Amino acid sequence: MDFLLIVYTIGALVALALYKLASFMWSRIASPLRHLPGPPNDSLLRGNVEVLQKEEESVPQDRWAQQYGHTIAYRGLFSTRRLWTVDTRALNHIMTHHTIYQRPLPTRYRLSGVVGPGVLVTEGKQHKQQRRIRNLTEIFTGKSNQLRDCWLEKISKNGGASAQVDALSWLGQATLDIIGRAGFGYEFDALNPTGEINELSEAFLKLFATPPRSRRLFSFLQLNIPLLRLIKTEENHKAEQAQATMRRIGMQLIREKKAAIMAETLEKGREVECKDMKERDLLTLLIRTNMSTDIPEDQRLTDDEVLAQVPTFIVAGHETTSMAVTWALFSLSQQPDMQRKLREELLQVATDSLTMDKLNALPYLDAVVRETLRHHSPVPATTREAFEDDIIPVDTPYTDRYGRTREYIEVKKGDLVFLPILALNRRKEIWGEDAHEFKPERWEHIPKAVASVPGVWGNQLTFIGGPRACIGYRFSLVETKALLFALVRAF
Template sequence: MGLASLPIVPLVAALLAYWLFKVASFFYRSWTSAVRCLPGPPCPSFVYGNEKEMYEGGTALLERWVERYGPTIHLQSFIGMSKLYTTDLKALHHILMNSYTYQKPEWFRYRLEEIVGKGLLTVEEDTHKRQRRIMNPAFSASQIRELGPIFFEKSLELRDIWEAEIRKQGGGGTIDVSLWLNRAALDIIGLGGFDYKFSALSGGENSGKLHHAFAETIANFMKFSPVSFLRAAFPALRWLPTRAGNGAEAAHKIMEDIGRQLIDAGKQAIYQSRKAGQNTLKNKDLLTILLRANMAADIPDNQRMSDEEVNAQIFTVMAAGHETTSTATTWALYALMKAPDVQKKLRNELLQVPSDSPSVDELNALPYLDAVIRESLRLHTPLPLTFRISEKDDVLPLSTPVRDTSGKTHESIQELHHSIRKGQMITIPMTPVNEDKTIWGEDRLEFRPERWECVPEAANAIPGVWGNSMAFFGGPRACIGYRFAIIAMKAMLFSLIRAFEFEPAGPVEDIGKSFFIVHRPFLKSDPEAGTQLPLKVRLYHKM
């Protein structure tokens, strides 16, 4: 029997032809997109497009492009693919509110799933709607209020550690605040999220296993390799072995095993409470509230989350909540370090509170603390950009008309009867909107909390879920844990600003922002050291 007569050959040929057709169709749609008719910067490389210069130039470069070409522009991505970039608030509102039409790109979801599984960050459409509906009670304002003691327990523990270290250094010394805030945020997420003691601040027995497994998984995600790119971009190549290898798989298995243990313990506690015939359950952590909502009698079986989905939510909370909280609080201290008058004014407000552990309501009643948080998140949004892809053709409305390369002006980007083709990549800017001169004025880059006493009218059109900013996104995919992050930030700043004064530990110009996934601080003089923010910290003494 000849090779050509084997049944496998025509099957392979058919699959190869289908795959080539799909790839060709993908590139054809991109290369013939109407978005290419929009103004935009020249493309320096067919292979990298504008991506490399965006990575190197950061959001400052994007701002210069918008000033030159307008709020809605065309950028070129890898291998000549087109990308729409817009800071137009009407367009952004349309994109964020229509989450079924504009979704995370499949390659991005795949990479996130390698960390958190099929949780709220990665699922789309009805699955996302179902998961979020069940999770909402765990992130309500009343539930976050219950977690207040946990926020302050860890904030005060951090304060005491710093005080002991500073006293060793004679009342003042240099502390890498990024490192310690990362540990404090992890402890807060562990206790408040799923009643788990990481003991990251104290270096206790639980600070190793899950913490290190999670850290290794995140580190593997942050590393770029050609194989990881190919696996993400082309599903047919996901059989390729990754450089991370068995170490990453072992780390992920540790995370899954501990997650299952937490779920089993939580469900058992709920069963015992029900068996007792009364509400004897004292656990207030988010996982317990989620499990109780998921086990409610009035939820149809087909609407419940599976244990695998619940497990994914644990690491979704860890990845998103921990990173957001620690990074945002780090940048808040950076902003206060650069503005001693603001720091002093904030401290004076905080010292009016008689207790070291006020309630969440008392914390929220501090207007200048609230303004400092809003202004810090406006200028130092942890996540500067994100991405969407259109799942169908759609007309994208604009508040600012755009003039295409032929000189024609459009109220929306029109291509026949549709403005956006299915498969169109779109960049959603958070930081550039938060720093938009047309919204915030000429002093937009100045850290000035007083601006929140009279919010610019134009800021009311920003489609964010909180604080007239894009810090926590907007629409049905807005950050479900934004209340958790805000109160955790307030609690840590409350404890630290009352106790310490913060000053630069070196040239302020030496502090840079990384531009990968989140904006992390690093020292330009020592980039190989990675994320760090050393500040000079002194004990505050009342006069």
């Protein structure tokens, strides 16, 4: 009897899974995206994904645009069609209608706990953010100088003339330290010559480690088939342990910060304002805002929601910036004239600890950072899933598969949309024939067409746009400048 029950249950689960798979496949096959032109399918399982992974993302996309037009559909995993467009009106529509176009569910599962409602607390408060980042600049310059000194020490140990360093790895340690200190007043101490890492760094590394090759397929299936998440792999167990460590340390930090805010409130006899607080990391500011009496009780974040911000900021704000600085150093190493020009500008500054305003007043440094982020966008693309049927307006009509001219794109609930950040940033129609070259000088006279780019910053899509744009971009810009200032001046 028990045996029969097990067989029936398994049978029912398999039937349910097959039904779900069939209805998913049918909805994808019937998607109106089938009317769009696009490259032929390369593989039933992987669609055109391999070609995107083999080359720099924007290169095959550029080829597609030339061959099939600026609004096309390519094939993703299991041959499902994805909308790819560089039409700026269409992209603006997608990014501003953030309730229709959300992060795909598998991405959300992978980042679960990463994007919490607390992120919204800081949205729209741009002026305040600016003031906060001014306060954080000291941390950026301090850590940048510490990195410079680590490299100087390596050179001196190597005989005093030169040394070989893995720039991306060192910069990753520096930006981890910066986000720890500036984000939540925590010292990762990753920038240390012994290479030892502390408990939280270790937990973080485990949480985001790539599974071994043999288990990658199963991890991928787990992302897409929720039922499989009931089976726990070694990676799942490790991730759970790491999450528990992060939770313990995060909760401890939250308790300490709350106690410090309470103590300051008691000392002053009134609610403390951000400007007169001793600790000004982002987590303290978030907790303070949350404790403020003008926020209604039902709109306050729980400690868990506040805690969700810790990995959010580490993930979103750490490798992106180290990647940007590494690309800047790489590009400058290829262009000695530009490197010299930048160094000359930086050497005119007498101190090695600049304020945010002084860093922002260096014009060539600004142009180098803008050009790096345009030409080597650390996040080259992102995706959205349509949670409702929709009609997307376009700026420039396109021709569909049957030769008809279309003035809008039709999408069905469940369709995936690709936001081609790098491809748009390098588009010749916007930036001119030299769009694929690294040229900071272009920022002295930018073409009129760039005004149509719907990005939150710098006429580029690097930090995307709309309500879910990067909230750390000002932080990252000053941090990137501080790191380049210290390194290009010294080496």
